[in-house]
Amino acid sequence: MTKLDSTDAEKNDGRAIRAFRLPIFTVIALAIFAFVAGGFGGSFQSKLAEVQKNDNSSYLPSSAESTVVANESAKFLPVETIPGFVVFHRDSALTDADKAAVESARQAISRVPGVDADGMQPTQFSADGTIASIFVPLIAKDDGAAVSGEELAATEQKVLDAAEQAAGDMEVLPAGPGGLLVAFIDAFAGLDSALLGAALLVVILILLVVYRSPVLWFFPLFSALLAIGLSSMVIYFLAKAEILTLTGQSQGILFVLVIGAGTDYALLLISRYREELHSYPNRFDAMIRAWRESAPAITASAVTVVLGLLCLTFSQLNSNKSLGPVAAIGIACTYLVMMTFMPVALAVVGRWVFWPRTPRVDHAADLATHGMWGKIATTIGNRDRSLWIGASILLIVLFAAGIGSLKTDGLTAAQNFTNTPDAVVGQELYDSAFDPGAGAPAVITANADQSDAVIKAASAVEGISQDAGSVCTQVDVAKVSELIKSNPAAVAQAAAAGCAPPGFTAPPINGRTMINAMLVDSYDSPQALETIKRLRTAVHAVPGADALVGGSTATTLDVQAASVRDRNLIIPIVLAVIFVVLALLLRALVIPVILIATVVLSFAATLGVSGFFFTHVFGFAGADQSFPLYAFVFLVALGIDYNIFLMTRVREETGEFGTRAGVLRGLAVTGGVITSAGIVLAATFAVLGILPLVFLAEIGFAVAFGVLLDTIIVRSVLVPALSHDIGKKIWWPSSLATSKD
Known part of the structure; x- marks a missing residue:
């Protein structure tokens, strides 16, 4: 015909x-x-x-605790900065000439535009004498104007160029939150x-x-x-x-x-x-x-x-x-x-x-009676029940086989890369030689009259460093900077002895003060995140302090908590919205439920397969908390597309040929084009894997695999077989539900 x-x-x-x-x-x-x-x-x-904008702090709402602390602590600092380090390394001990070169590099770095020279600290040397570290805070916001990612990356590169020019043949590497952020931007x-x-x-x-x-x-x-x-x-x-x-x-x-x-x-x-x-x-x-x-x-x-x-x-x-x-x-x-x-x-x-x-005018456009997809449609018509049950079992097995391997507890900054940028190497060197928590302390803001009680409570928290000067009121940057210029040795000696004397601490502002608490573990490690949880519990309990905890680690913790909250809220909303669209489009209530159920089952199977591949094939440390939400939104929103393409054609054919014949004709006519579309979409998302970031590689894999699963199993077998088995009832309550099967 x-x-x-x-x-x-x-x-x-x-x-x-x-x-x-x-x-x-x-x-x-x-x-x-x-x-x-x-x-x-x-x-x-x-x-x-x-x-x-690629920094975690810009992701959070103004109500997040770490954001509130960031806004308060900005009042105590002339500029807002991102802490970072430049690490100098030799396999053997640094010579006097090397140390002089490091000091020369420090002076050159302090003159780089975009570096907070007043916030720089005396050079650190490792116990074995093979590593030196310069604290280099990058200006992230100056006079309320945020610095763009491109500018931060350019500043970091100038810092490294200045350090390498002075360092001779020493190895020079970036480290700390600043170095890792710039590596992320460079990716x-x-x-x-x-x-x-x-x-x-x-x-x-x-x-x-x-x-x-x-x-x-x-x-x-x-x-x-x-x-x-x-x-x-x-x-x-x-x-x-x-x-x-x-x-x-x-x-x-x-x-x-x-x-x-x-x-x-x-x-x-x-x-x-x-x-x-x-x-x-x-x-x-x-x-x-x-x-x-x-x-x-x-x-x-x-x-x-x-x-x-x-x-x-x-x-x-x-x-x-x-x-x-x-x-x-x-x-x-x-x-x-x-x-x-x-x-x-x-x-x-x-x-x-x-x-x-x-194409010529030959009235030979009806593909429903011939071709590969015509044969597939015939097979589905003959074995509908066994095929949809088998497809459902396959999807359930794929889900069960790998879901236990899917870890969505988050990734450290170093684990976010599929390669090993210099900042990761530098961070590993820094952590091996110095206190891993240095440079990115927890930041506490509290009522000034309760500062001693807050410091005492914070000092007792497991995971907070017990070394002298680890929990202290924020120093007055301008005064300390002047002292460093005139007598850097005295500053280094005072820092080793404990907190700065009262004359060098920042005075309270509006009755509030700022306290820094050094962490034992690296700022983005799981252990540091647990320390922040304990620290918040401890300082929140101090009567009359109204203490809040922020800083780089707290920001990461708040981002993770918000990701979980978003996932639990948004997934049901997406399902409800898609159901309404399908119901209006297909003028039925049963078939939208079937389509959504099959796509959700496909999503679950994709999570299982992703968990297996991420852990056992690609060797990723885990996945970001937002991965399930991103994967769900793209897979369900895009996966439902192919069912829309199929079922709108099925509805068109049903009006003339009946539901069961309409299902088979719709599949036969649209099979080739929808499969091609699925392959194209899967291939384009797979391209995300060329960027050296674990999150995008994981999203690319999940969407690519999930789209192929939707195209080949769900749209080609599960949906048409189930619809053919049920018959005209899929169109309830529209008039097609009372037409011929």
């Missing part, structure tokens, strides 16, 4: 097309806008790094070219295989680049105005999401366009018909993903809260370009774009 097998059908379709020509000028106008704005916006793609260097280039290359290769045309691949890819340009421009201005927070992670995800989702939309539209070219001699009529028939599924897909991503705005973490709008803007721009510019461009170019497989 052909798509158009009667004169009446052709006349009806002709009238429908003529009626649909009304908004054609609107589509053309939007296509021109997308082309101009997307092309102009391409220049903003390279500017996104200027408005990135995104070349993001635009490397990540985007790899993603485009992968998609080009796949599209060449799918279309078998040397020309057609250009149109989806060029449209995706326009969408990236348009979304980059919008996001740049919003981030610059601090309406949203852009992180390196968000930017990386944005690029692959736009390319992957855009190619998905293009595949669906182009597939329907080629189908209609077999029926219509006029290519514009064919495109209008294809656009009209594809628009509901593509629109529902885009709306589902956008709404699912916007659920992240309920997050406490600013990084999660803004990832939603960042990615949603990317999807909205992609939808605009793919539904305006691309169809107009394809229609204008004509049929030859499919060369050498140019």
